[in-house]
Amino acid sequence: xxxxxxxxxxxxxxxxxxxxxxxxxxxxxxxxxxxxxxxxxxxxxxxxxxxxxxxxxxxxxxxxxxxxxxxxxxxxxxxxxxxxxxxxxxxxxxxxxxxxxxxxxxxxxxxx
Amino acid sequence: xxxxxxxxxxxxxxxxxxxxxxxxxxxxxxxxxxxxxxxxxxxxxxxxxxxxxxxxxxxxxxxxxxxxxxxxxxxxxxxxxxxxxxxxxxxxxxxxxxxxxxxxxxxxxxxxxxx
Numbered sequence: 324x325x326x327x328x329x330x331x332x333x334x335x336x337x338x339x340x341x342x343x344x345x346x347x348x349x350x351x352x353x354x355x356x357x358x359x360x361x362x363x364x365x366x367x368x369x370x371x372x373x374x375x376x377x378x379x380x381x382x383x384x385x386x387x388x389x390x391x392x393x394x395x396x397x398x399x400x401x402x403x404x405x406x407x408x409x410x411x412x413x414x415x416x417x418x419x420x421x422x423x424x425x426x427x428x429x430x431x432x433x434x435x
Numbered sequence: 436x437x438x439x440x441x442x443x444x445x446x447x448x449x450x451x452x453x454x455x456x457x458x459x460x461x462x463x464x465x466x467x468x469x470x471x472x473x474x475x476x477x478x479x480x481x482x483x484x485x486x487x488x489x490x491x492x493x494x495x496x497x498x499x500x501x502x503x504x505x506x507x508x509x510x511x512x513x514x515x516x517x518x519x520x521x522x523x524x525x526x527x528x529x530x531x532x533x534x535x536x537x538x539x540x541x542x543x544x545x546x547x548x549x550x
Contacts, residue, residue: 329478355536364444366542367479367525372535382537413478417536422467422486422529424538426478 325350329414329427336434342387342401344430346414349395354416356397357424358389361411373397409434437462437528441541449549450518456511456544458500458526465531468509469538470500473523482524485509496520521548 329346336342348354358370369382371389379389386405390398397414411431415424442457460466467486471479483494490502500511509526526541 357537359540364542367538367540369537369539372537374535380535415479415538422536423469423481423484424536426471426480428478429476431476 325416325418325425327414327416327425327427329430331430332428333431334433336404336432338406338434339403342399342404342408342432344399344412344414344432346397346399346427347395348397348416351416351418352394354395354418355424356391357415357417358397358399359413359415361413361429367413371399404434406434408432437464437466437530437539439526439528439539439541441526441544443544444542445545445547447547447549448516451515453514454512454516454520454546456524456526456546458509458511458541460507460509460526460528462507462528462530466528467531468500468502469527469529470498470509470511471525471527471540473525473543475522479525482511516546516548518548518550520546522546 326349356373359367361367373379373391387401413429414427417424438461440459448454469484470482472482473479483492485502493499498513523543523545525543527538
C-alpha cells in the first residue's frame, strides 16, 4: 500500500533562518506531488506541484522554493524565513490512476 | 479558473442532530468534486468524492453529498452527528481529466458537535 511521510511534525524557527521540510512517498512511482500551506481561516493554498523529477511549478510568488531530487521525494525550502511563513504545511501525492490526492500529517511551522 | 465557496466557517450542532455543510463551486470546465475532513493537527483525509454517475455519493461513516450541476453545489449532509464528527471539513474541486490534478479548496467549515 502507499504511504506518505512528512517531517518534522512541528518546527519553531527564528526569522532569517533557513528551512527544509521533507516529504517522501512509498509504494507508488511517478506520483504528482504537492505542497500546500494552511493558514487560519484561509483554507489551503497550493504552493508548488510537481509532475516529475526536477519539474516544479509554483502557484504563488513567495519566499519559498521546492525541489524534487528523486521520484518520490519532495522538499520545501527557504533561505531566510519571514514571520509570514508561519503556518501548517501539507504535502500530498496523487497517482496517475487516481482522481484524489492523499495528504501527509503536516508540519506546524512557527517563525519567531 | 476554478473557485470553491464554503458558506459557513463554523457550524455548531448538538449530538444526534442533522447537519448540512454547504459548498458551491465555479468552473468553466467539468470538475471532480471532493470532501475532505481534517482532525486537529492532522492531515486531510478523503471523505467522499463525485466523479460521474449517480449524483448522490456516500461515505462509510454516514455522510453523504449530492452533486447539483444546475446550482453548482456539492453540499455535505449527515442525518445524525456524533461527537467524533467534530472536525474541519473542506470542499475541493479538480479539473476533470487534468494531468496535474491540482485541488482547489474552499476555506473550510469547522463542525462542532456538542453533547
